[in-house]
Amino acid sequence: MDRPPGLSVRVKLTLSYAGFLMVAGVLLLAAVWVFLNRVPHVGLLLMPGYQYAVARAFAPIAAVSLACLLVFGLVGGWFLAGRMLAPLTRITGATRLAATGSLAHRIQLPGSNDEFRELADSFDTMLARLEAHVAGQRRFAANASHELRTPLAISKTLLDVARTDPDCDTGEVIERLSAVNTRAIDLIEALLLLSRADQRSFTPEHVDLSLLAEEATETLLPLAEKHGVTVETGGDITPTTGSPALLLQLTTNLVHNAIVHNLPAQGTVRVTTEVRPRAVALTVENTGGRLTPQLVPTLTEPFQRGTERVHTDQAGVGLGLAIVKTITDAHDGTLTLTPRPTGGLRITVELPTPNPRSYERHTAVGRF
Structure with missing residues (x-):
């Protein structure tokens, strides 16, 4: 399914961390500004132009503080998002390997039991069952091919003998062909029954x-x-x-x-x-x-x-x-x-x- 490219989860988490940190910084600076302007300070109130001086001194400090908070939020958010998404990266790699047909790979995610660990363990269990199912299907297909080839090969041999040997007993050849054909029919019917039962296509x-x-x-x-x-x-x-x-x-x-x-x-x-x-x-x-x-x-x-x-x-x-x-x-x-x-x-x-x-x-x- 084709979808337009977008931001990665790591970038989104980084921007979220940085944005949250910026909001917290703005609220903190606003609280400091309110404190400096609204709370009376004995001595400072006697100075003329006190509020104007505070504003000129506070504005550049606030701008530098917000810039530092932004850089710190982006760098720290990028690092933290990478650490948080590292298990998901391993799960994605295992999924891509499974998509190529490699089912023997397991994630085996270490650490405590959290959401990522439960997801990885569930995926490992699914891979194990899928690998066993595929191996069983391959073994079944190989055995079925062998079992079906045997009566066909016997029939071909009997027909070749009947065609090349004018003195062969035709009745015996027909009887043996009938037995081989019956066995092949029984095998095919058993395979069909096995398939229908496996699909649960019945009304209880x-x-x-x-x-x-x-x-x-x-x-x-x-x-x-x-x-x-x-x-x-x-x-x-x-x-x-x-x-x-x-x-x-x-x-x-x-x-x-x-x-x-x-x-x-x-x-x-x-x-x-x-x-x-x-x-x-x-x-x-x-x-x-x-x-x-x-x-x-x-x-x-x-x-x-x-x-x-x-x-x-x-x-x-x-x-x-x-x-x-x-x-x-x-x-x-x-x-x-x-x-x-x-x-x-x-x-x-x-x-x-x-x-x-x-x-x-x-x-x-x-x-x-």
Whole structure:
């Protein structure tokens, strides 16, 4: 935005200091003048032309005093304004560095806690979050490009083989192409869902997490039987507000993840809902291999999988828990991942509870 040039803040502060000092000087000299002319002085009053002599003597002294005050005010004001605005200069330099794309710089303003220090600390916090966000976006873009390139490269290889090898099994090539294409479609849909959840482009509605847990469990029951996993459900009615579609996707991802990443045989998945103070909780717990505390926090990052998970037939696209985290954040909730001592993982999603009266009105309308 183009704006006409103007005086700097330092010049304005300098002129303000000098002007205030000049006003104070004028008032002081006026007080002295009144004192000399109005207060009776014995002996001086007997001298003829006393007031005229005082005026001639006082005028040059007052002029010199005001000139000295002006110079002193300008010099001192310039120095004081520079000292006062030094933190702002550091903040401006950091802002310019950030504008060029350098987000690793921090102001780290020393001194006591004042307005400038609070501004600098807030700016440092913003830079740290922005740097982490940009790094995550770059990592996400790189991983997404890699994940999308893989099925495309496989499809190209299969097509080249079918084109150059007249004896190849066409049915097998078509089947493999269909599987690769399905994986690519699943990945793109997961990316779109992740983007929509991150933008919070939904209208909040009243939702019961316990009903969503039952629906997700019934949908994935054939998959659980295929893997030899027993699914147990239970808990309280857990009312909350949010997007029913996104929260169902969250629940489905958690249950699917718990079924697929389980013991090879006789695994267990427990899905429970619970009402807590000022929140409702959905917990999905499964048996499985032991997970290290260092690995667990990385599971919610996009395209992050355990080393043993990539080679299964249900490895997914690496966005299941990333979508869960994004949906949880979009609903102002908290996501907690805890490794079980005996193996497996416990995942808990806490969401805020709605206004009780509002929820009662909603359920009463729903009954009618």
